[in-house]
Amino acid sequence: MPRARSQQISLEDTPYYHCVSRCVRRAFLCGDDPVTGACYEHRRGWIEDRLLFLASLFSIDICAYAIMSNHIHVVLHVNAQKAQNWSTLEVLQRWHKLHKGTQFTQKYAKGEALEDFALKLVESSAETYRNRLMDISWLMKELNEPIARQANAEDKCTGRFWEGRFKSQALLDESALAACMAYVDLNPLRAKISQTPETSEFTSVKKRVAAAKHQKQPKPLYPFVGNPRENMPDGLPFELSDYLELVDMTGRIVREDKRGAIDASLLPILQRLNISSENWLCIAAEFGARTGAVVGAEQSIAYYCDSHKLNRKPRSSHNQLLA
Template sequence: MPRARSQQISLQDTPYYHCISRCVRRAFLCGEDLISGESFEHRRGWVENRLLFLASVFAIDICAYAVMSNHLHVVLHINSEKIAKWSTLEVIQRWHKIHKGTLFTQQYVRGESLPEYALTLVESSAETFRNRLMDISWFMKELNEPIARQANFEDKCTGRFWEGRFKSQALLDEAALAACMAYVDLNPLRVKISRTPETSEFTSVKKRIVAARHQKQPKPLYPFVGNPRENMPDGLPFHLSDYLELVDMTGRIIREDKRGLIDASLLPILQRLNISSENWLCIATEFGARTGNVVGTEHSIAYYCESNHRQRKPRQQGIKLLA
């Protein structure tokens, strides 16, 4: 029996999670139907736009994403420090971007005078909204439901568009985070719908590369801020240039016409995480098949299972480091 989502998300262990949503029956409801020839490619744009919009509302950052023909990958970061700084007004204003709220919250936002009992109800509502705005289940719900309604309206039908339950994986350490992000960014190359990262439509890596050409980082995405250090700003614990080089080199190698080997000495991320080039290629291409609902090094998984009183399962293999 699947574990309750509340038992899978533990901010004490990690704020990073890899989520996957699939279309029902894995049908090509977002891409091109190879049988009829009808294209639904524009729906991938719907998903991407909605995803980036929600990142501006929730206290959940997007580290990586790839909108595929029949499923979606997204690596999320729950930003509990950011949401703790939001005032009652900001929490309500953000929630009103996706829902109407209550009569009292609407009056509060407009600056109308409210009796004491109404203010108490506003504070209670704001606390509920605050919890939802850092909840991955609410994030995925607000992502998937509008897309399903829009697609059903276009198809003039009713019923499910997405499978009822999305899959989530806890990324316990930096090695798991880097491996998962690269796996997600390289999905289009792995299934041969794109030849290079910079031409991979509806992916975070393309958006990052386009921005990097102008020496910027895309605002909707969680930024790279460099290796861990004191007084580190909020962001991913890698250098952007190192990560893009890693993805580019891995992408060249997994193409059938570009056989080769990654020289780990040229890649600072692999050096710092102590991952061999051979193991990295295995991780980056087979991440989904080799991992369970928690991902990390052997030490990270052992600590996670012990602290959460969980028995380690066979699929919970640790990411292999250098010997």
């Protein structure tokens, strides 16, 4: 029996999650429909723009994303502390960019005087909005619903556009995080719609490579801040150069017209995460097929199951990432 979403997403275990939404109709989410000849490529821009807009409002960071022909991948980081530090006014200003709120929250945001009972209602509403702005389900709702309405209007039809609710995977440790991000960034190469990571349209890796050429990191995305250390700033626990090199080298090998092997000694990120080159290639090519709701190393999964009073289940439910 499937577990409730509230049980699948537990910030006490990990702030990192991989989410996937799939299109339900034969008509493509993006790209070209070979039957009708219609082109939906422009919808990729809709989704990318909406996703990065939401990242500027929610206390949820975008680690990686890939917008494919009939589904989207996002790797998310929930920054609960950031949301808790927002003032009431900041919460309302963020929420009002998505929804009208209430008459009282609108007046408060404009600096108008309110009576005590109204102020209490405003504070209550702000706490509700604060919780929503760090909730993955709300982010995916705010991403998917507008896209569905736009696509239905363009297709001149009604009904479901997305295949039920989104799928989510908990990424319990750094090895699971790195593997999932690389898997997402390499999706277009495996689908044969691009030749290299840096030419993969509507992906996070393209944005990161473009920014790296100017020795910068893209503002809409969660930054790489280097390997774990004392007084570590907020960000992904890897060196940007290590990660880009890993994705580039892996991308060259997963293409069918290329053959080769990764020398783990050349890639510090694999050494630090204790991932063999053989395991890495398997992970990068088949992460989606080989993993379930919880992904991590053996110790991480054992701790997760113990804390949730779960029995270890087959590979379809809980997955040991590394041998």
